[in-house]
Amino acid sequence: MNAIAVIARELAGRDAPDSPTACMELAETLAMASDRQESALAELIGRADASGEMRRWGLPSTQAWLRSRLGMRESRAKERIALARQRHRLPRVAELLATGELSYGYASTVADAVTRLDDEDCAAAEKVLLDMVDQGFSAGKVASFGRRIRDVIAERDGTESVDEDCQRGHERSWVTSTRSLDGGRYVKGWLNAEDAAVWDGTLGPLAKPAGTDDRRDLSERTAAALTGVLAGGHRATKVTVICDLDTLTGGTAPARLTDGTPISAEQARRIALNAGVSPLLLGRGHVPLYLGHRTRFATPGQRQVLETLYPTCAVRGCEVPGALCEVDHVDGWAIGGPTDIDQLALCCGWHNRFKHTNAEQVRIIRDATGRYVYRVLPPPDANAPPTELAQAA
Known part of the structure; x- marks a missing residue:
């Protein structure tokens, strides 16, 4: 080599x-x-x-x-x-x-x-x-x-035969699911026009790229959107515009969406007029003020705060959109971590489980905006090149 x-x-x-x-x-x-x-x-x-x-x-x-x-x-x-x-x-x-x-x-x-x-x-x-x-x-x-x-x-x-799926017809929707040897599932099916419209209306907006750095293809984004819907994560998803009060009252300072997309002050005011305004108070440095209380699950208000901070999973390099992520207790709820807004982050389902079972491989830092950043270290027994270990540290 x-x-x-x-x-x-x-x-x-x-x-x-x-x-x-x-x-x-x-x-x-x-x-x-x-x-x-x-x-x-x-x-x-x-x-x-x-x-x-x-x-x-x-x-x-x-x-x-x-x-x-x-x-x-x-x-x-x-x-x-x-x-x-x-x-x-x-x-x-x-x-x-x-x-x-x-x-x-x-x-x-x-x-x-x-x-x-x-x-x-x-x-x-x-x-x-x-x-x-x-x-x-x-x-x-x-x-x-x-x-x-x-x-x-x-x-x-000379063994041509009519495909079994074609024999079903196209009037009724159907889905089959087969478990694979590694615990996953193969899914195959057909949706009629009415059900296809529901599919497109529900998953279409959630399956859009999270941003210019989202390198997942459409099939991966659709699977993530479907998983998010099944887990109920999409129910708390709202159109959130982050802006100063001055912007809503006639100022010219631009606003932004949760994925970082900038929008003009005029667009922000138009969205506010059409959807109403739900204020979200941020402290100095755009750090969210305390909104939570000591229960197992985050409130919708807490999730809205987190989605303004995390356009994607907190794990560095993971591109799963924040709207499809799970609310993660940074210090672990099972070991006493409170459900406080300054102790929560958004983490995709896979990395959330990885963090729980491999805590020693996850290093957590907090940046100037109040966001937690999870860095995955090499496994303890791995002989990684020195440069890799230096980057991970």
């Missing part, structure tokens, strides 16, 4: 040759070498994914690990996870990728196509799609065939 890093650094510092032909030849050679590296990377990601090691580091999923620690975009992270999880079921693809005879683009396309196939159909699909590669089909064309690979296999084997 160190040798590869040294070579890559040396190559990156070189200027490209003057000859365009030479550039093309070198680019093709470098791409083949990169494909072999992708094969090794898939093996490493697959091992880490199967063990769930990233959860000990405070990362809820393999995808979150690849995004935050390896800087991958959403689509590239999904591609690499699919290849890492499917390569053991695609022996020929894994062999060709490792020897440089198959590009990463083709390998990831085949892996994505077989994700939802059983082992028997997976083997058939691998052969069909690799035959297409041998015939010179582009990766895009292979991908389009891969999206209907079940039909391709059925046509070849």
Whole structure:
């Protein structure tokens, strides 16, 4: 690994040759070498994914690990996870990728196509799609065939049948749920027009990006919105505008929404006229005044205060919107932490449970605005690079 890093650094510092032909030849050679590296990377990601090691580091999923620690975009992270999880079921693809005879683009396309196939159909699909590669089909064309690979296999084997879901019709909504081996659930279903309207009206606003730094895709945001609705967190969500009293009485000072989006004084006054005004008193430095009392659950007023402070989860780097987070007792309610406004923060469900079971890995600080910031440290037995440990400290 160190040798590869040294070579890559040396190559990156070189200027490209003057000859365009030479550039093309070198680019093709470098791409083949990169494909072999992708094969090794898939093996490493697959091992880490199967063990769930990233959860000990405070990362809820393999995808979150690849995004935050390896800087991958959403689509590239999904591609690499699919290849890492499917390569053991695609022996020929894994062999060709490792020897440089198959590009990463083709390998990831085949892996994505077989994700939802059983082992028997997976083997058939691998052969069909690799035959297409041998015939010179582009990766895009292979991908389009891969999206209907079940039909391709059925046509070849003469086993076409009407899909069970299609036999249900489209008049009544239905949902099926199957528990996976790791305790999660697969959910599949259909909503008729009326129920789809309820779905869109309820989850649509909650599934919007939390801001410019929200790197979750729509499916992840929708799942978080659905979980928030089921947990009842959305009921306390209101349109909150943060502004000075002078702004409401004719001043020009701008206001802001809870996610930090600035709005003009005129817009703030228009919202106030349409929705009414519910004052929220803030002390010096915008620190909320004491509003709570010693009960287990935070009041709606306390949650409204917290949503002005936490546009996202209190854990650094977590992008779950504050409106979908749980109210967390910073010092732990079970060990005596009061339900006081200055002892509460918003934390997503996954990190809330992680903090409860791995308290020694969470370092808590409070910034100048009164917000608590949770920093997840490496697990105690991990041999993290010194730079990582310094950043965590």
